[in-house]
Amino acid sequence: MQVTETLNEGLKRAYSITVTAAELDEKVNEKLAEAQPEVEMKGFRKGKVPLALLKKQFGQRLLGEAMQETVDSAMNKHFEDSGDRPAMQPKVEMKDGEDWKEGQDVNIEMSYEALPEIPEVDLKSLKVERLVAKADDAEVEDALKNLAENAQDFKSREAGAKAADGDQVVMDFVGKVDGEPFEGGAAEDFPLVLGSNQFIPGFEEQLVGVTAGEEKSVTVNFPDEYQAEHLAGKEAVFDCTIKDVKEPVAAQIDDELAKKFGAEDLDALEGQIRERLEAEYVQAARAVMKRNLLDELDKMVSFDLPPSLVESEAQQIAHQLWHEENPDVEGHDHPEIEPTEEHIELAERRVRLGLLLAELGQKAEVEVTDAEMTQAIMNQARQYPGQERQFFEFVQQNQQMQQQLRAPLFEDKVIDYIVELAEVTDKEISKDDLQKAVEALDEE
Structure with a gap:
């Protein structure tokens, strides 16, 4: 040969x-x-x-x-x-x-x-600022108020008060089709929140304005695609007896509210809220630190880039941005999209940093464990309620999908490795300043 x-x-x-x-x-x-x-x-x-x-x-x-x-x-x-x-x-x-x-x-x-030779980088010379934001009492109080509103109770309105949208109507009702009651069409002391769309279209709107003690006939048509075929498309009359009209009231911020959300008491719930808020701030601060870290790395290295990788990345960037600007186009039956100079410049940065992080991770023997991959797949599967198992099996049989999930995990672990070696300085800031720093990432 x-x-x-x-x-x-x-x-x-x-x-x-x-x-x-x-x-x-x-x-x-x-x-x-x-x-x-x-x-x-x-x-x-x-x-x-x-x-x-x-x-x-x-x-x-x-x-x-x-x-x-x-x-x-x-x-x-x-x-x-x-x-x-x-x-x-x-x-x-x-x-x-x-x-x-x-x-x-x-x-x-x-x-x-060929992949280029990646130059050595003195990671210990890197200087990185890490933003630190604490949850103050006002933020915890706002979160508690939101929980109280979501856990709203209902109290009876004054006698003769008319039901408004958002009120709870407690009633007995019997539904009839062609004058005959049908199975599943009756209930007693049923609490219905008007505007919740719990019943078929047109039902709840007809109860707006009713008062306690009133009898009201509600006429509606079952949708043509209704799950019960013997009712689909048919007209029904519901004879309703209104027993009470209640207005929504926010729950009291006390130990009882805390127990509704699984906490032992109000102090424990406040502690959980504070931890959750600060965990969100840590993730936001990490995103800012990661961008700044990548910016510094990008300044430190320079090497030839494989044209095919840059071209492929630029095409992907251009294609993704085009679909974001044209959300009505779901498929790929559209004119060919030519990358701009801006797309190519961004692609060069991504390829350069991608190759650098891959080299650093390989030398540091960074690996994504099976447990980490399983957790990532499970997190992704939650986006498909009822089809989690099918999604899990699909990923197991699809190498490309596995790589798409593995890549960000590997990158984050390499970033963690770099941060351990770099000189990191913590800077305390307010939540508002942290939010501005995060918003600035999208503007760049």
Whole structure:
């Protein structure tokens, strides 16, 4: 086998690989010899079929396998000897193509872009500012008020008061179709919040203005697609007896409210709220610190970038931004999107930092554990209620999806590793200033 370099320009590489007919024939004979002990053929005992007969019968089929294995072996040896790491899957073409005939040498052309040498970075020289925001009493109090509103109770209105949207109407009702009650169409002391859309369309609106003690007939049409087929599309009359009209009132901020949300008492609930708020602030502060850290790293390194990676990233950025600007277009049946200079510049930054973080993570032996991957998949699966198991199985069978979930986990772990070595200074700020810093990230 002969390997000849035909291009070495920047990160671009090209090689001509020649596999002789004799090498191919030898490879085929090796594969036949491996299979011979297990072959059975009429007229011969198992394992005693002559190689010449096997070659006549199976040689043509094995030739393609032998050719592929030989080329793969040549490529692997080349990368091992040269130390090159291809940025993307190498392009491999057979020069003779359809004109090649058995017994001839095989001429292969291989081309790729090599990953660049990543320069060393003195991580201990990095200086990073970490923002720290604490939850003050006013924020905790606002959160408690929101919880109280969400845990609202209802109290009876004054006698004769008319029900308004948002009120709770307590009633008995009997539903009839064609004058006959139907199964599931009756209830006693049923509490219905007007405007909650708990009942079929048109029902709750007709109860606005009723008073306690009033009897009211409500006429509605079941939707055509109603789940009970015998009711779908039919008109129904509900005879309602209004027993009470209640207005919403916020729950009292006390130990009872705390217990509704699983806390032992009000002090414990306040502590949980404070922890939750500050956990959110920590995540926000981390996002700001990560951006600043990446900015500093980007200033510290400079190296050639594989054009194919930059082009692919720029196309992806342009495509994503186009869909964000055109949300009505769900598919990809749209004109070709050409990346702008701004897209290319952003792509270069992403590729440069991506290669740098990958190199730093590899040298530091950073790994994403199976437990971390499982947790990430479970978090993603929660976005598909009722289909969590199907999503989990889909990810397990899809390498590309696994990589999409693994990549941000790996990046965050590398960032953690860098922060451990860098000189980090904490700076206390208010929640409002932290929010401004986060908003500034989106403006850049």
